[in-house]
Amino acid sequence: MNKYDDPKLSLETLQTYQGYSLQVFTSGRIKLSFHISEAFEERVAIHINEGGIPTQIAMDLAAQAQGFRNQAHYWAWLRVYLERKRLG
DSSP, X not given: OOOOOOTTOOHHHHHHSSOEEEEEOTTSOEEEEEXXXXXXXXXXXXXXXXXXXXXXXXXXXXXXXXXXXXXXXXXXXXXXXXXXXXXX
């Protein structure tokens, strides 16, 4: 069994995510999946379409809304997250 523990995950950060799925299996195994990239893309689109904000600024704002410093920090975190999932 693989166990992934993110020390930065707390109730406060969980509430900032736009979506997540919780699966509980009969074996007792629990799987928590985050819909992080969907929320990011949706926020970018809203900033661009409704706010008229340039794409790069909209991407930074969307990343900041999810607790990241900027879009580069978001993409770096997402790369590591996906790599860990792939190896798991």
